[in-house]
Amino acid sequence: MKTVITSSGKTTDSDFDKRFGRADFFCVFDNETNETSFIENIHKDSSNAAGTKAAEVMVELGVSKVISGDFGPKAKTMLEKFDIQMVIIQGDGVKINDLIKKLS
Amino acid sequence: MPRQRRLRKIVAPPKFQGYKPYGNNDYSTGSIDLLYEEYEAIKLADYDMMKHIDAAKLMGVSRATFARIYESARQKIAKAFVETKEIIAVYGNAEFDKNWYVCNNCNSRFTIPSTINEQKCPFVSCSSDNIELINK
Structure with a gap:
């Protein structure tokens, strides 16, 4: 089962990014193989509908869970439609490492 | 102008489109529209055995409104039973939770x-x- 965590960098020491559509990177974590990979968010500077585009990327990747700080209304409807679980984490200074530890 | 109806939150729509009586001699005498929120009220109060006040909170309406929806649902079902009418599930004023x-x-x-x-x-x-x- 694949999980996406929004990240501000491309290493597991990076900070967790609280934005979904405009996050810098997406960290894809597979809890069966314990592998992580980082994908750059190419839509982060797009003028509109970054959330929708990011949600499309999630669907293409075939993830079942997305962890972020919040989701916009368009991203929410989109993720809901494709039965992707949304998880909201609040609080500052969360690292990607911490979240991966909590998932595995 | 009456105040606009507040949308009632429901967790899931009913899994049926309607119910039909069978074995009645005279042909079915019409149908009754059961709204989604009425189905939800029956489900919460009589199937999940929730207290009306908790069920009302879940549906995003006041306790009194919940009681009214529940009452109307019961009356509709009773009417359908007695008058051998079909029950048809219609959307109503629902909003999916x-x-x-x-x-x-x-x-x-x-x-x-x-x-x-x-x-x-x-x-x-x-x-x-x-x-x-x-x-x-």
């Missing part, structure tokens, strides 16, 4: 899509079933 939950153990908020059957926190290290529905 967004299903946001909060984990009381680790404070994360999350949704539970229909593909997941377990009602527990998504983090494996937490996996707490101490979760609560929130209005978001």
